[in-house]
Amino acid sequence: MTPKIVRFIRSEQPATPCLVLDVDRVEHNYRAIRAAVPPAGVYYAMKANPARPILERLAALGCGFDAAGIEEIEACLAAGALPGVISFGHTVKKTSSILRAHRLGISLFAFDSEEELRKIARAAPGSRVYCRLMVANDGADWPLSRKFGTSAEEAIRLLPLAATLGLVPYGVSFHVGSQQTEPRAYADAIAEAALVFETLAAQGLILGFLNLGGGLPVRYREEVPGLDRFGETIMQALARHFGHAMPEIGIEPGRAIVGDAGLVSSEVVLVSRRDPDPGAPRWVYLDIGRFGGLAETEGEAIRYRLTTEHDGSETGRAVLAGPTCDGADILYEKAGYHLPLSLKAGDRLQIETAGAYVSTYAAQSFNGFTPLAEYYL
Numbered sequence: 001m002t003p004k005i006v007r008f009i010r011s012e013q014p015a016t017p018c019l020v021l022d023v024d025r026v027e028h029n030y031r032a033i034r035a036a037v038p039p040a041g042v043y044y045a046m047k048a049n050p051a052r053p054i055l056e057r058l059a060a061l062g063c064g065f066d067a068a069g070i071e072e073i074e075a076c077l078a079a080g081a082l083p084g085v086i087s088f089g090h091t092v093k094k095t096s097s098i099l100r101a102h103r104l105g106i107s108l109f110a111f112d113s114e115e116e117l118r119k120i121a122r123a124a125p126g127s128r129v130y131c132r133l134m135v136a137n138d139g140a141d142w143p144l145s146r147k148f149g150t151s152a153e154e155a156i157r158l159l160p161l162a163a164t165l166g167l168v169p170y171g172v173s174f175h176v177g178s179q180q181t182e183p184r185a186y187a188d189a190i191a192e193a194a195l196v197f198e199t200l201a202a203q204g205l206i207l208g209f210l211n212l213g214g215g216l217p218v219r220y221r222e223e224v225p226g227l228d229r230f231g232e233t234i235m236q237a238l239a240r241h242f243g244h245a246m247p248e249i250g251i252e253p254g255r256a257i258v259g260d261a262g263l264v265s266s267e268v269v270l271v272s273r274r275d276p277d278p279g280a281p282r283w284v285y286l287d288i289g290r291f292g293g294l295a296e297t298e299g300e301a302i303r304y305r306l307t308t309e310h311d312g313s314e315t316g317r318a319v320l321a322g323p324t325c326d327g328a329d330i331l332y333e334k335a336g337y338h339l340p341l342s343l344k345a346g347d348r349l350q351i352e353t354a355g356a357y358v359s360t361y362a363a364q365s366f367n368g369f370t371p372l373a374e375y376y377l
Contacts, residue, residue: 001263001307001352004377009265009350016348017288018373021049021262021355023057029257030063033216036231039238040251043087045214046072048254048356049262053376055079058257066214066252070097073106083107087211089173089252091116091132091148098123110173110211112150117158121165128170129162130209131155133196135189140177140215141301149174155196160205171209171247172196178255179302180215181224183233189213190234194241209248216256218353221303227256255356262355264288264372268347269323281317284339286349289322289329293362293372294351297331305352310340324367 002022009020033042043064046055050072055065056079064085067073076086083105088098091112098109102124109124111117112132120129134149150158159169172193176185190212197207212234217224238246270285288294296302306320315338322329343349362371 001350002261005263008375008377014265014373014375016265016267016372017286017292018265018375019262019293019354019359020265020375020377021051021054021258022377023053023261024377025261026054026258026355027057027061029253029261030058030061032227033251033253033256036227037212037234037249037251039235039246040212040249041085043085043089043211043250043252044257045089045252045254046076047360049258049359050075051359051374051376052079054258055081064250066254069093070100073101073104077104087250087252089211093119095119095123102127108170111158112148114158114161117162117167118165121162121167125166126168128168128209130171130173130211131158131196133172133174133189133192135174135176135192136185137175137177137180139180139182139185141179141181141217143177144175152192152196152199156199159196159200159207160203163205169200169205169207171207171211173211173213173250175213175252176215178215179217179224181217183225183230185215186212186230186234187237190237190241197242197247207247209250210242211250211252214252214254214256216251216253218255218259218356219305220353221305258355260353260355262353262358264293264351264354264358266349266351268343268345268349270345271343281319282339283321284318284343284349285321285323286331287323288351288372289324289331291324291326291329291363291366292322292369293358293360294322294331294354295361296357300332300335303332303335304354306337306339307350307352308340308343308347310342310347313340313342315339316341323369326366 043066059080066089068090137143162169318339320331
């Protein structure tokens with residue numbers, strides 16, 4: 001919670017639920033990542049939060065963008081980004097979207113299958129393409145390895161095929177999983193990517209791009225390794241496997257750029273003792289839940305830090321739930337949250353480090369609830 005956010009909430013008392021985000025913190029995080037991994041061009045994974053003020057600030061700083069859909073590409077361009085700094089990084093794209101992106105000047109596309117590669121060749125001839133590898137996601141709170149990526153062996157087959165289809169086989173990418181808490185995951189993935197580079201170089205195909213993907217973590221309830229440790233591990237692995245033949249490096253942070261820049265201010269709707277056992281947890285219902293933007297609480301994967309005006313007083317176990325009539329709208333039941341016993345309906349509860357993947361996950365009108373308001377400072 002930055003001083004700017006504190007002042008805004010105290011002076012404005014905005015209606016809840018709402019997201020309040022400090023854009024200066026976004027810039028700070030961008031610069032910190034650039035310093036931690038100096039060779040890497042940053043492609044902001046805008047799915048984390050595509051708000052116009054964030055895109056405009058990053059575009060002005062020269063940041064690149066990782067877009068997952070044509071609408072995101074158009075938002076980047078409208079915010080002042082040039083087509084040359086935008087990567088169409090989703091490996092599952094409609095042909096119409098590829099065609100539209102190509103007409104807008106986008107020339108860098110991801111793929112992880114022959115079918116997708118052939119779609120790109122038809123709709124965006126002459127484009128640069130990179131193949132996404134499937135790598136281990138051990139250590140990630142939000143794994144991404146099952147749905148996307150392919151093997152190193154398949155990448156070695158597909159990248160030469162790209163050339164025969166009239167595309168430029170540009171490089172490879174990977175994603176170690178969102179909220180990755182183990183720096184070693186990057187080192188292992190870089191080693192696997194280097195194998196693809198080396199094998200294809202021996203065949204006469206020189207790749208020029210290595211995309212490290214996203215995954216850099218932020219601190220929620222538990223401590224995580226600092227950005228300096230991730231940067232050190234990445235730089236050592238790059239030096240070990242590529243030496244002076246370093247390709248162009250890209251990195252796609254999303255959460256690490258906007259996560260700790262914002263918080264959600266919510267209201268307690270009800271505090272209920274549903275079990276007469278005095279040792280049983282209270283149920284605390286908020287005016288925001290899984291369907292209001294807190295989708296990453298699924299499986300209690302992302303455990304947000306919560307603060308209230310009663311902090312420092314006696315606490316007790318609590319189950320956190322959202323306001324909807326859906327029985328799945330439970331945020332935390334097993335994660336061991338303790339909240340002040342004096343907490344009551346009408347009190348505010350702040351959900352900290354919530355700048356990423358909240359506004360974009362919010363349902364439009366489930367149970368008639370409108371999406372949370374957004375304030376960018």
